[in-house]
Amino acid sequence: MSVFKPGNVALISGGASGIGRAIANLCLAESMHVAIVDNNAAAIKDFIAEAHKKYPDAKIEGYPEDVANPNSWSLFKKDFLKIYQHLDLLVLNAAVWQPSDWEHASTFMKSFEVNVMGYLHGVSTFFKEITASKPDAPKAVVMTGSKQGITNPPGNPGYNASKAAVKFLAESLHYDLRNNPSTSVHLLVPGWTHTGMSKSKAKPEGAWHADQVAEYMREKMDSGDFYIICPDGEVDEETDKKRMLWGARDVVERRPPLSRWREDWKEKAAAEINGA
Numbered sequence: 001m002s003v004f005k006p007g008n009v010a011l012i013s014g015g016a017s018g019i020g021r022a023i024a025n026l027c028l029a030e031s032m033h034v035a036i037v038d039n040n041a042a043a044i045k046d047f048i049a050e051a052h053k054k055y056p057d058a059k060i061e062g063y064p065e066d067v068a069n070p071n072s073w074s075l076f077k078k079d080f081l082k083i084y085q086h087l088d089l090l091v092l093n094a095a096v097w098q099p100s101d102w103e104h105a106s107t108f109m110k111s112f113e114v115n116v117m118g119y120l121h122g123v124s125t126f127f128k129e130i131t132a133s134k135p136d137a138p139k140a141v142v143m144t145g146s147k148q149g150i151t152n153p154p155g156n157p158g159y160n161a162s163k164a165a166v167k168f169l170a171e172s173l174h175y176d177l178r179n180n181p182s183t184s185v186h187l188l189v190p191g192w193t194h195t196g197m198s199k200s201k202a203k204p205e206g207a208w209h210a211d212q213v214a215e216y217m218r219e220k221m222d223s224g225d226f227y228i229i230c231p232d233g234e235v236d237e238e239t240d241k242k243r244m245l246w247g248a249r250d251v252v253e254r255r256p257p258l259s260r261w262r263e264d265w266k267e268k269a270a271a272e273i274n275g276a
Contacts, residue, residue, distance in 0.1 A: 002222050003140045003184075006031035009059075009084045013067050013122055014094030016043035018195030019144065019188075022210035023091055025051070026218060033059035035080055038094065039066050059083060067094045067118035073125040087129040088137070092119040093144040093188075100158025108158035115162035119143055119169060131183050139183045140221060143170040147189055147229075147240070151247045154261050174226055186225065188217050191232030191240075206234035242273040 010027040014020040015036025024034045028051055038044050044062035051060050061083060065072035080087075098110040123130075123141065130139050148156070149163025167187060174185035194207040213230055220228040231237050243260070246269055250259050259265040260273075 001138050003089050003138050004030045004032065004218060008032045008088040009035070009086060010089040010091065011035045011037070011080065011087055011126070012091040012093060013037045013118060015091070016040050016047050016062070019190060019193060019210045019213050020091065020093040021047055022214040023093070023217065025211070026214045027089070028055045028058055028060070031058070033084060035061040035063065035084065037063040037065050037067060037076065039064065067121065068113035070121045073121045077125055087126055087139070089140050089142070090122060090126055090130050091142045092122045094118050095144065097159055100156055108161070111158040111162040112165070115159070116165045116169070119166060123173065131177065131180055133180060134182050137182060140186065141173065141183065142186045142188050142217065145170065145187050145189045147191070150189070151243050152258060154258060184221070184224070186221055187227055189227070189229045191230040191235055193232065206232060208232045239273065246273060
């Protein structure tokens with residue numbers, strides 16, 4: 001039984017743009033009601049205006065809040081429950097790309113405050129609502145991770161570490177709710193996706209649109225998948241598997257960490273991953 005059905009309620013963080021907005025539109029297309037929380041008030045206003053034109057009968061609310069602030073969650077929860085009374089789908093998607101460097105620990109903090117604590121605040125604030133056991137009324141939690149939180153490419157250790165933490169949080173929540181008959185948990189891992197975070201106006205040829213990610217997510221959720229690892233126009237599922245397995249074998253085979261990118265290993269890694 002799918003959580004995507006008329007009358008159900010979705011709450012989406014980072015829902016005013018990018019993948020979050022695409023998921024919100026997917027929910028509205030299924031005659032669901034939608035609330036988004038985002039720190040960009042102008043983008044929220046734009047989303048609501050656009051959505052009401054297409055779905056005049058839907059309940060659509062926007063909360064211009066900082067997901068890193070636990071008080072923000074508790075404050076808007078009161079208004080949310082007055083309007084909707086229940087919650088069926090919680091999508092924790094808000095994220096920042098904050099450059100990090102080892103000399104300044106503060107450069108790591110923004111990534112963790114938004115990308116990790118923003119998710120934890122969402123789960124803890126709505127834990128009772130999202131785990132209410134009703135076998136005939138499925139509920140779901142989605143956390144948006146990143147392939148960088150799995151393969152850990154060099155360049156931004158703060159962001160990678162925050163997304164690795166999201167993976168572990170989602171896995172742990174899935175395990176802890178394993179005996180809950182109605183609540184499913186999913187880790188959404190987009191591939192190369194054209195969003196505002198990519199900093200380019202035109203969509204690169206190999207990138208997916210955000211709505212492709214949303215549709216793929218819905219398909220895999222309805223199939224019961226926890227790990228939703230999205231391909232894109234350049235990287236297929238088999239290549240993703242090989243990249244992830246290579247990284248895991250660094251641990252198992254006691255190779256240097258991140259061997260895939262090291263000068264003395266990268267040719268071997270590329271040959272194995274690319275099937276040469």
